Amino acid sequence: MVDLSMVNWARAQFALTAMYHWIFVPLTLGLSFLCAFYETLYVRTGKEEWKNIAKFWMTLFGINFAIGVATGIILEFEFGTNWSNYSWMVGDIFGAPLAVEGIVAFFLEATFFAVMFFGWDRVSKNFHLFSTWMVAIGSNLSALWILVANGWMQFPTGMAFNPATVRFEMQNFWEVLFSPVAMAKFTHTTSTSFMVGALFVITVSSWYLLKGRHVEMAKKSIIVASVFGLLSTCYAAWTGDESAFVNASTQPMKLAAYEGLYDGEKGAGIVALGWLNSEKKPGDSLPAFDFEIKIPGGLALLANREINSFVPGINDLVYGNAEEGIESVAAKMEKGKAAIADLAAYKAALKVGDAQAADGALAKFNANQEYLGYGYLLSPEQTVPPVATTFYSFHIMVFLAVLFLLIFVLFLIAAVKDTIAAKRGLLSLGFISFFLAMIASQSGWVVAEVGRQPWAIQGLMPVNVATTNISAGSVQTTFFMFLAVFTLLLIAEIKIMLKQIKIGPEGF
Amino acid sequence: MGQTYFSDIYRFYRNGFQRMTLGKTLWKIILIKLFVMFAILKLFFFPDFLQSNFSTDQERADHVLEQITGPARQNN
Incomplete structure (x- = not known):
C-alpha cells in the first residue's frame, strides 16, 4: 500500500513551496512593466524626476527579484524525489517548455538585467530603455513556459501515451503551447500580476503620502500605477471570464466546485454572495447553501455563453446525467480499471515474448486509455475536490478584484484632481491594498490547484499514483526545512525592502 | 575589434x-x-529517486509501469 500520509505531506510541501514562490513572482511580473513605463516617461520628457522614480521602483524590483530568483527550482527537486512516477511520465512533455524557459531566463538575466542595473550612465538612454522593456517582456514570457506546463496538467493535449517507455510523449508542440487552458492561464496570471505590481506601487506611495514624505514622487507614481492597474483589472476580468469558459468544457467539476453547484440546471445562476452548508455531501438531498444571493442565468452565460443553457453540477458529473449525455464516474472507473489491467497484460506478454498477446492487450488499452486515471479511484465521490476551499477562495478572489477596480478608479480620480494627499481614508485603504492583492493572487492559485484535485494530470493520473512510494518521514523533515528557509528569505525581503522604502528615492 | x-x-x-x-x-x-x-x-x-535507484531508462520505465499497474496503487 502507498502511504497516504506521504501523499498528503508531498502535496502540502508542494503547496508550501509554490505559495512562497508565488509571493515573489507576481510582483516581478507587474513591477517590471511599471519600471518600463516610468523610464519611458523619463526618456520621452527628459525630466530627471521620472528618472529618479524609475530608479527607485527598479531598486525595489531588483530586491524582490534577487530574493525570489530560483525559489521555483525547489519544485523541480520535489518532482524527482516525491513525485517520481509523475516526473517520469511527463518528462517528455515538460522538457521542451522548461528548457526554453531556462534559456530565455539565462540570456535575459545575463544581458538585459545587467544593462538595466549597471548601465544608467554607460549606455545610451534608448538602449537602457530597450533593456528595461526587454526585462519586462522577457520576465513575462519566461512565465509563459511554466504556465504551459501547468496548463497541460489541467488539460493534457498534443501527446500520446507510449506504453513501452511509460511516458506521455509530445506529438504536437503547438497544440501544447496554444491549448486553450494554457493560453487562459497565461493571460489571466500575467494580467492579475500587473494588478499586484500596480497595488504595490499604490501601497508604498500611500505610505509616503500618509507620512508626508516624497509627496510629488508618490503622486506621480500613483497616476501611472492607477492607469496601469485599471487597464489590467479590465484585462484580468476578460481573461478570468475566458478561464471560466474554458473550465466549463475542460474541467467542469472545478467550475461546479467554485460555484458550489451540486445539481446542474438550465439557466444556472452565479453566486454573488453565499455561505455553504457545511453538512452538504454529493448525492444527498440537503441544500447546498445556508445563504446565497444569485444572479439568474449568470453561470450559464459564463460557462456556455447562453443564458438558458445547461450547466452540470457536482452530482451530474459524479453520478451521470443521461439526459445531458454525461457519463457517470462509476462507468469511467470501470473503463479505467480495464485500461490498467490491459496495460499490465501488455507488460506480462512482452516479458514472455508473446507479441500477439501484447498487441491485443495494447489495442484494448488504447480503447480505454483516456480513462486510465479513473481506474485508480476507490469511489466516484473521490473526483469531487474540496468544495468549501475552492468556493471561498474563488469568491474571495472575485470580491477583492472588484475592490481593486474601485481602488484604481478612486486613486486615479484623486491623483488627477490633485486631492489625493488629503484623502487619508483612501490612502489607508491603498496602504493595505498590496496585502489584499497577495491574498487574491494566492486564492486564484488555490482555486486552480485545489479545484482540480484529485488529479495530478486531469483524468489520467490521480495524485496518489503520481507520488514516489516512500515514507512520509522524509517529506515531513524537508517540509519544515523549507518552511524555515523560505521564512528566512521572506524576512530578508521584507527587511531590505522596508529599509529601501524608508530611504526613499533620494537615496538613488 | x-x-x-x-x-x-x-x-x-x-x-x-x-x-x-x-x-x-x-x-x-x-x-x-x-x-x-x-x-x-x-x-x-532531494535525491532523484529514479536516477538513484535504477541505472537504465528501461529499468526506470519498468519500475514506473510496475507502480502504476501493480496492486500497491490499485488498493488506494
Whole structure:
C-alpha cells in the first residue's frame, strides 16, 4: 500500500513551496512593466524626476527579484524525489517548455538585467530603455513556459501515451503551447500580476503620502500605477471570464466546485454572495447553501455563453446525467480499471515474448486509455475536490478584484484632481491594498490547484499514483526545512525592502 | 575589434559589480540561497529517486509501469 500520509505531506510541501514562490513572482511580473513605463516617461520628457522614480521602483524590483530568483527550482527537486512516477511520465512533455524557459531566463538575466542595473550612465538612454522593456517582456514570457506546463496538467493535449517507455510523449508542440487552458492561464496570471505590481506601487506611495514624505514622487507614481492597474483589472476580468469558459468544457467539476453547484440546471445562476452548508455531501438531498444571493442565468452565460443553457453540477458529473449525455464516474472507473489491467497484460506478454498477446492487450488499452486515471479511484465521490476551499477562495478572489477596480478608479480620480494627499481614508485603504492583492493572487492559485484535485494530470493520473512510494518521514523533515528557509528569505525581503522604502528615492 | 568589444563587455560587468552597494547584499543572499538549495537540500535531502535507484531508462520505465499497474496503487 502507498502511504497516504506521504501523499498528503508531498502535496502540502508542494503547496508550501509554490505559495512562497508565488509571493515573489507576481510582483516581478507587474513591477517590471511599471519600471518600463516610468523610464519611458523619463526618456520621452527628459525630466530627471521620472528618472529618479524609475530608479527607485527598479531598486525595489531588483530586491524582490534577487530574493525570489530560483525559489521555483525547489519544485523541480520535489518532482524527482516525491513525485517520481509523475516526473517520469511527463518528462517528455515538460522538457521542451522548461528548457526554453531556462534559456530565455539565462540570456535575459545575463544581458538585459545587467544593462538595466549597471548601465544608467554607460549606455545610451534608448538602449537602457530597450533593456528595461526587454526585462519586462522577457520576465513575462519566461512565465509563459511554466504556465504551459501547468496548463497541460489541467488539460493534457498534443501527446500520446507510449506504453513501452511509460511516458506521455509530445506529438504536437503547438497544440501544447496554444491549448486553450494554457493560453487562459497565461493571460489571466500575467494580467492579475500587473494588478499586484500596480497595488504595490499604490501601497508604498500611500505610505509616503500618509507620512508626508516624497509627496510629488508618490503622486506621480500613483497616476501611472492607477492607469496601469485599471487597464489590467479590465484585462484580468476578460481573461478570468475566458478561464471560466474554458473550465466549463475542460474541467467542469472545478467550475461546479467554485460555484458550489451540486445539481446542474438550465439557466444556472452565479453566486454573488453565499455561505455553504457545511453538512452538504454529493448525492444527498440537503441544500447546498445556508445563504446565497444569485444572479439568474449568470453561470450559464459564463460557462456556455447562453443564458438558458445547461450547466452540470457536482452530482451530474459524479453520478451521470443521461439526459445531458454525461457519463457517470462509476462507468469511467470501470473503463479505467480495464485500461490498467490491459496495460499490465501488455507488460506480462512482452516479458514472455508473446507479441500477439501484447498487441491485443495494447489495442484494448488504447480503447480505454483516456480513462486510465479513473481506474485508480476507490469511489466516484473521490473526483469531487474540496468544495468549501475552492468556493471561498474563488469568491474571495472575485470580491477583492472588484475592490481593486474601485481602488484604481478612486486613486486615479484623486491623483488627477490633485486631492489625493488629503484623502487619508483612501490612502489607508491603498496602504493595505498590496496585502489584499497577495491574498487574491494566492486564492486564484488555490482555486486552480485545489479545484482540480484529485488529479495530478486531469483524468489520467490521480495524485496518489503520481507520488514516489516512500515514507512520509522524509517529506515531513524537508517540509519544515523549507518552511524555515523560505521564512528566512521572506524576512530578508521584507527587511531590505522596508529599509529601501524608508530611504526613499533620494537615496538613488 | 572583436577583442575590444569583448573587453568592453568585461569592463562593463566588472565595473558594474564593483560599484554595487545594495547589490552586494543581494548577491550574498542569492549565493547563500543557491548554496543551501544545491549543496545541502538537493545533495542530501532531494535525491532523484529514479536516477538513484535504477541505472537504465528501461529499468526506470519498468519500475514506473510496475507502480502504476501493480496492486500497491490499485488498493488506494
